[in-house]
Amino acid sequence: MNREFMLDGLPVAFTEGQTILQAARAAGRYIPSLCWHPDFPPHGSCKLCIVKANGRHVSACALPAREGMEVESDTPEINGERRALLQMLFVEGNHFCPSCEKSGNCQLQAQAYELEMTSARFDYLFPVRPVDASHPDILLDFNRCIFCELCVRASRDVDGKHIFALTERGIHKHLVVNAESGRLSDTDFAADDLAAHICPVGVILHKRVGFQRPIGQRDYDHEPISQVAMEESS
Amino acid sequence: MSAPEKTRVATASLAGCFGCHMSLLDIDEHLFELVEKVEFDRSPLTDIKHCGACEIGLIEGGVCNAENIHVLREFRQHCKILVAVGACAINGGLPAQRNYFKLDDCLRQVYQYRIGMTDAGIPDDPELPLLLERVHPIHEIVRVDYFLPGCPPSGEAIWSFLSDLLAGRTPRLPYSLMHFD
Amino acid sequence: MPDIERVVHAAAARYEHDATQLLQILIAVQDELGYLSPPALTAIATTLNIPRSRVQGVAGFYSFLYTEPVGRYRILFADNITDRMLGAPLLLDELCRKLWLERGKLSEDGLVSIDTTSCTGLCDQGPALLVNGRVVTRVDHRRINRIAELVRRQVPVEDWPAEFFHIDDNICRRDALLGTPFKPGSALIAAMRLGRNDWLQEMHKSKLRGRGGAGFTTAVKWTGCRDAPGQQKVIVCNAYEGEPGTFKDRVLLNSFADHVFEGMTLASWATGAQLGLVYLRGEYRYLWPALHEVLERRRAAGLLGKAILGTPGFDFDIQFHLGAGSYVCGEETALLESLEGKRGTPRIRPPFPVVRGYLGRPTVVNNVETLAKTCLIALQGGSAFAATGTRQSTGTKLLSVSGDCAAPGIYEYPFGVSIAKVLDDCGASDTQAVQVGGASGMMMATYEFHRSIACEDVPSAGAFMVFDSSRDPFEIAHNFVDFFVHESCGFCTPCRLGTTLLKGYMDKIARGYGAKVDLADIDWVNRLLKNASHCGLGTTAPNPVVDTLVKFRPAYERRMQSLDFEPAFDLDAELETARRLTGRADPAAYLNGNNEARP
Numbered sequence A: 001m002n003r004e005f006m007l008d009g010l011p012v013a014f015t016e017g018q019t020i021l022q023a024a025r026a027a028g029r030y031i032p033s034l035c036w037h038p039d040f041p042p043h044g045s046c047k048l049c050i051v052k053a054n055g056r057h058v059s060a061c062a063l064p065a066r067e068g069m070e071v072e073s074d075t076p077e078i079n080g081e082r083r084a085l086l087q088m089l090f091v092e093g094n095h096f097c098p099s100c101e102k103s104g105n106c107q108l109q110a111q112a113y114e115l116e117m118t119s120a121r122f123d124y125l126f127p128v129r130p131v132d133a134s135h136p137d138i139l140l141d142f143n144r145c146i147f148c149e150l151c152v153r154a155s156r157d158v159d160g161k162h163i164f165a166l167t168e169r170g171i172h173k174h175l176v177v178n179a180e181s182g183r184l185s186d187t188d189f190a191a192d193d194l195a196a197h198i199c200p201v202g203v204i205l206h207k208r209v210g211f212q213r214p215i216g217q218r219d220y221d222h223e224p225i226s227q228v229a230m231e232e233s234s
Numbered sequence B: 001m002s003a004p005e006k007t008r009v010a011t012a013s014l015a016g017c018f019g020c021h022m023s024l025l026d027i028d029e030h031l032f033e034l035v036e037k038v039e040f041d042r043s044p045l046t047d048i049k050h051c052g053a054c055e056i057g058l059i060e061g062g063v064c065n066a067e068n069i070h071v072l073r074e075f076r077q078h079c080k081i082l083v084a085v086g087a088c089a090i091n092g093g094l095p096a097q098r099n100y101f102k103l104d105d106c107l108r109q110v111y112q113y114r115i116g117m118t119d120a121g122i123p124d125d126p127e128l129p130l131l132l133e134r135v136h137p138i139h140e141i142v143r144v145d146y147f148l149p150g151c152p153p154s155g156e157a158i159w160s161f162l163s164d165l166l167a168g169r170t171p172r173l174p175y176s177l178m179h180f181d
Numbered sequence C: 001m002p003d004i005e006r007v008v009h010a011a012a013a014r015y016e017h018d019a020t021q022l023l024q025i026l027i028a029v030q031d032e033l034g035y036l037s038p039p040a041l042t043a044i045a046t047t048l049n050i051p052r053s054r055v056q057g058v059a060g061f062y063s064f065l066y067t068e069p070v071g072r073y074r075i076l077f078a079d080n081i082t083d084r085m086l087g088a089p090l091l092l093d094e095l096c097r098k099l100w101l102e103r104g105k106l107s108e109d110g111l112v113s114i115d116t117t118s119c120t121g122l123c124d125q126g127p128a129l130l131v132n133g134r135v136v137t138r139v140d141h142r143r144i145n146r147i148a149e150l151v152r153r154q155v156p157v158e159d160w161p162a163e164f165f166h167i168d169d170n171i172c173r174r175d176a177l178l179g180t181p182f183k184p185g186s187a188l189i190a191a192m193r194l195g196r197n198d199w200l201q202e203m204h205k206s207k208l209r210g211r212g213g214a215g216f217t218t219a220v221k222w223t224g225c226r227d228a229p230g231q232q233k234v235i236v237c238n239a240y241e242g243e244p245g246t247f248k249d250r251v252l253l254n255s256f257a258d259h260v261f262e263g264m265t266l267a268s269w270a271t272g273a274q275l276g277l278v279y280l281r282g283e284y285r286y287l288w289p290a291l292h293e294v295l296e297r298r299r300a301a302g303l304l305g306k307a308i309l310g311t312p313g314f315d316f317d318i319q320f321h322l323g324a325g326s327y328v329c330g331e332e333t334a335l336l337e338s339l340e341g342k343r344g345t346p347r348i349r350p351p352f353p354v355v356r357g358y359l360g361r362p363t364v365v366n367n368v369e370t371l372a373k374t375c376l377i378a379l380q381g382g383s384a385f386a387a388t389g390t391r392q393s394t395g396t397k398l399l400s401v402s403g404d405c406a407a408p409g410i411y412e413y414p415f416g417v418s419i420a421k422v423l424d425d426c427g428a429s430d431t432q433a434v435q436v437g438g439a440s441g442m443m444m445a446t447y448e449f450h451r452s453i454a455c456e457d458v459p460s461a462g463a464f465m466v467f468d469s470s471r472d473p474f475e476i477a478h479n480f481v482d483f484f485v486h487e488s489c490g491f492c493t494p495c496r497l498g499t500t501l502l503k504g505y506m507d508k509i510a511r512g513y514g515a516k517v518d519l520a521d522i523d524w525v526n527r528l529l530k531n532a533s534h535c536g537l538g539t540t541a542p543n544p545v546v547d548t549l550v551k552f553r554p555a556y557e558r559r560m561q562s563l564d565f566e567p568a569f570d571l572d573a574e575l576e577t578a579r580r581l582t583g584r585a586d587p588a589a590y591l592n593g594n595n596e597a598r599p
């Protein structure tokens, strides 16, 4: 039997075990996300999917839907908080979109566009994070990592290679690769690994294909991510 | 009846490439509309050397040296509404890429150790503004009221933004004009 | 370096090459090698047959694990506000001077490094420091002199004067738990006589609530675990006690360990669990040998092991795990991850640990004090227990009293005791504020001293830090913010960045660059932390700032530089490098003092 909860005042049907976000997407309703991926269990780190369920803030990607729940998502309050989370991610890394190959196809940037983030508001941290260009086919530009761990999960759970891991903690947390030298070329990473195709931002980049799609033909040039994502999933 | 008073607008390019100013000139036929509504104060487009009382100040570029700080403070003091225009004003942009290096190393690399350098030495001419340790977006130095992203923002985006401001609406870019690149 | 191979193999063998013991193995290897070098991490990965990236990920997480060379003497000063009030920062500087080194840097000869660490749970006898993991209490100028001497002469820490390492219980007020004689096994016998179900009924009647902070009803947790599908249930004793200002679990483990272990066994009797795990914070490692002796004694007495007290099918034993410097590992799901040999990142809940806990098994996580209290319930019965304390918060609570008072130490009171009464008993005078519940708790101002310690009024995991009128509330909040930045696991955006940004504003205000707009930004960051964080660390991290801004706002306002806006740094100082390199000193080479109007 299908059950229902309310999302911004409209009913959404769900089946047992579905999270708020899953049920919403299945019903054609978009809730912003960054670390969530339809093929992986929820991760819950970016918090872009926060909603208010019965008045309490929760992560829509992680919380199972319950009958009769009242969920608020597309409200000025929640969108304001989401914008602030994006601003935090922007000051944490070094995001110079004009010189980033991912620009136009980047989910972080697309979320910022849709949530009308015109500036990062806070003071920039300008961290020093060297790039790793050692691999013949792949470039790693750690300056843009948002720690969604999709590469970690894809490499571990699908590719079976454990190429990526996070080390240290707090604001010093960073990505490392599975080699004593710390260089990607000393791992068995391959350009056709799932992990090489899953980064939502511009960290894991394929060499020699940068800026191939002209401006105007990139993923988010004309349609906001809320529409693109729904088209992809239907 | 006298003509309606024009809005005074000042503009400046700090550590930028003038791209945003070029974009401002890129609004084509709207330029005529614009000059009917606004009067330029200090700006690369005029010869005025110091900013007077203005409604709107448009700042292109980040803050990389002492001179930039003087200009930025002057603008903040005299403009009721201060706008960061373009990527460099908003996040430091390309010039801020030097923030990964110590200024010491940067200067020595450029003026002392560069291969083929004749007459090595860091310029000490008092006419030249001193460089800051790091390049900063302008909102780290003064309070900024609005941000107009883009590298540069398109003429259309600038026009949309300014028309909103001039008409007394809170500026809001439509999705198609929202760009960081 | 064949040495590495040998050490790694020995450590791995001691833990049966079990990758879930990775944290314990890393600690053991570091004990031998001093630090975890890249080849050591590789060797551990190879020996355990797990990816190196995982080993590096875990090794980097814990602040007591070092992946860079460290001194043969690693000295860490406790940096809780109570240590600071007792002069720790000056003592640290003094020792640095005497040993000719800079804080946070290894001395050139590789002999010694000096830095700070989070609260070590010795606030009643601080300032405290850790030397190679061992606690030195009551550090003063004389001790600093002697420590400098011992380090210079390279005397092994084992041979340092025993009185340095002496730790008192400082029990100042006893009630039901601390004041009643206890015969090991007696509570267990009483509960076993009742049978498993009726024992759980007594627990329900007692209305005992968790003493670890959240105040969850213990019997509900135990019932949940008992009823959860799955075998091999687990009882975990949370002996992390990382909350700044809390040290009551230290005293319980030191002098009431039988209560704690018996409580775990009582939980096993109620739930059917066969495995007990104690997660002990690294700072309390010195307790380990004595605790092992207690375990051995209990095994010998038939109170642990197979067929406890001769009852077939009642099998339960207890193992120890050592933490390595990470406050968030006190959070129950991060603790489980850490027990499994992973980074201490809190899990998504639900599922809750009672359903899927340690290695996916139904698991009860209880605080040390909670478990100890269950012995009283077994002995007196649930109703008698429920008759003490308040209606919603039954029984007694151990408070760790520290700060500006005549008699810091452990005070046991029935729940419902007023803050004023505690202040009176501990000899506090001229008190301006009390931080109840630690850094994540509540800061109480004088007009709230009539309020009572209880889950329904002012909840507390046990910390009670007293501040007299000479203290600066801004500095207290600043200290706690530093703590949260250091301890944030960094998993979620709001806490990783929120704590960092909050520290940025607090540092800015402390440096004298504060502006009124910063207070608005602080409110905004606080809101994100509270609303969007993944676990209790992030949601409570803003508390000290929120409370001081409400109750001690002038402490912020008098530091403000401007009513409008100020940059977070000294702009003129940023010209210093360029001035030096160009040798310029003309007026244009300076930003300040040229009569320029500020915005």
Ligand SMILES: Cc1cc2nc3c(=O)[nH]c(=O)nc-3n(C[C@H](O)[C@H](O)[C@H](O)COP(=O)(O)O)c2cc1C
Pocket (backbone or CB within 6 Å): C209, C210, C211, C212, C213, C214, C215, C216, C218, C238, C239, C240, C241, C242, C243, C327, C328, C329, C330, C331, C332, C333, C365, C366, C367, C368, C370, C371, C535, C536, C537
């Ligand atoms: C950041 C954080 C740190 C915690 N630290 C501890 C701790 O050191 N000891 C403890 O018993 N509980 C701690 N807790 C609470 C535990 O998550 C859990 O609620 C508790 O161990 C349950 O035991 P109880 O029901 O007996 O109180 C902490 C919680 C959070 C969010």
Ligand code: SF4
Pocket (backbone or CB within 6 Å): A094, A095, A096, A097, A100, A101, A102, A103, A104, A106, A107, A108, A109, A144, A201, A202, A203, B180
């Ligand atoms: S990763 Fe995305 S947001 Fe970051 S610089 Fe690249 S395009 Fe911009």
Ligand code: SF4
Pocket (backbone or CB within 6 Å): A144, A145, A146, A147, A148, A149, A150, A151, A152, A175, A198, A199, A200, A201, A203, A204
């Ligand atoms: S590299 Fe990309 S996929 Fe991996 S954690 Fe960073 S942002 Fe996520």
Ligand code: SF4
Pocket (backbone or CB within 6 Å): C328, C345, C346, C487, C488, C489, C490, C491, C492, C493, C495, C496, C533, C534, C535, C536, C537, C538, C539
């Ligand atoms: S709130 Fe902080 S400690 Fe908790 S999961 Fe998030 S980053 Fe980690």
Ligand code: FES
Pocket (backbone or CB within 6 Å): A032, A033, A034, A035, A036, A043, A044, A045, A046, A047, A048, A049, A050, A059, A060, A061, A062
């Ligand atoms: S999408 Fe839910 S936390 Fe990232």
